[in-house]
């Protein structure tokens with residue numbers, strides 16, 4: 001029988017370690033647990049909120065919901081041919097563990113996405129990406145359950161409408177489904193993507209001439225560990241804001257004032273992407289601490305809880321950063337982290 005807790009503190013389940021209370025809370029270990037939870041929520045007329053690894057979520061007020069921490073784990077090869085492997089993975093699996101498994105088998109596709117926190121089920125929500133790769137490149141389909149009716153729905157990759165840190169689950173399907181399992185399409189042989197950041201350089205330094213997926217994963221892990229604060233030591237939620245996309249004409253105007261402004265081309269026509277970290281740094285927040293919170297000294301995009309922060313401290317910090325960036329650059333920053 002599913003154990004359901006009342007007025008449960010959520011801070012321990014979030015990498016930012018700031019939380020509020022859930023009206024009800026339970027840990028899911030299998031599908032039957034989910035359906036039991038669904039019945040309970042129906043009887044109490046409560047909405048359900050799904051929590052994975054809590055690495056992209058900040059909860060700033062008590063939630064009148066049944067919060068379900070997803071620990072449904074497991075994976076198996078669904079089918080394979082001479083070129084591809086279709087791997088079925090339960091949504092509560094750790095993403096890092098999945099990448100480690102994949103590269104240890106010599107599969108291609110997940111290596112650049114090594115060392116990203118959280119669960120597999122959350123990966124499609126914001127189409128996780130790093131080091132020149134995106135989840136969308138390996139995604140085949142997923143099975144989800146409607147959080148009201150319990151009805152099963154299979155989403156194809158196309159139906160998930162994956163974009164830059166975006167999907168249908170952040171828009172019209174937001175909070176409506178429990179993503180139960182995913183199918184990933186991995187390759188038995190492929191060209192590795194070494195073009196991003198310091199990956200190629202590091203390979204050379206290590207004298208690796210014919211790298212394998214596991215070498216890329218190791219290098220990515222090393223680079224990430226040297227740049228990002230470990231949430232177990234300095235609680236944080238990774239990149240706090242999305243890189244804003246602005247019109248080309250607006251960008252050209254900004255470039256007149258800031259000739260050094262870094263930029264990337266956007267997948268959207270006529271738009272330019274600006275690194276949010278640069279804007280925040282230029283606005284004077286890099287390494288700036290306000291009481292228990294601040295923007296990380298080595299990467300201004302990361303909001304850190306330096307100890308004992310309350311929800312209010314986080315909210316104030318977000319407002320401060322957004323206001324100053326708007327004032328200086330007339331750009332609206334949008335949170336990448338889910339703020340509840």
Ligand SMILES: Cc1cc2nc3c(=O)[nH]c(=O)nc-3n(C[C@H](O)[C@H](O)[C@H](O)COP(=O)(O)OP(=O)(O)OC[C@H]3O[C@@H](n4cnc5c(N)ncnc54)[C@H](O)[C@@H]3O)c2cc1C
Pocket residue numbers: 015049050051052053054055056057070091116117118119120121122123125126127128129130177178179180228229230231236237238239338
């Ligand atoms: C130090 C650090 C570095 C990071 N680096 C990156 C990076 O390089 N690239 C990147 O993309 N992200 C990065 N992140 C963010 C984070 O790791 C990812 O967004 C990750 O996918 C979140 O997984 P989670 O299980 O912790 O999600 P949670 O925070 O638990 O949930 C996130 C959202 O997804 C929903 N959700 C979770 N699971 C399910 C499910 N099974 N069904 C339906 N809804 C669900 C939740 O309701 C919530 O809205 C980083 C985070 C940290 C702390």
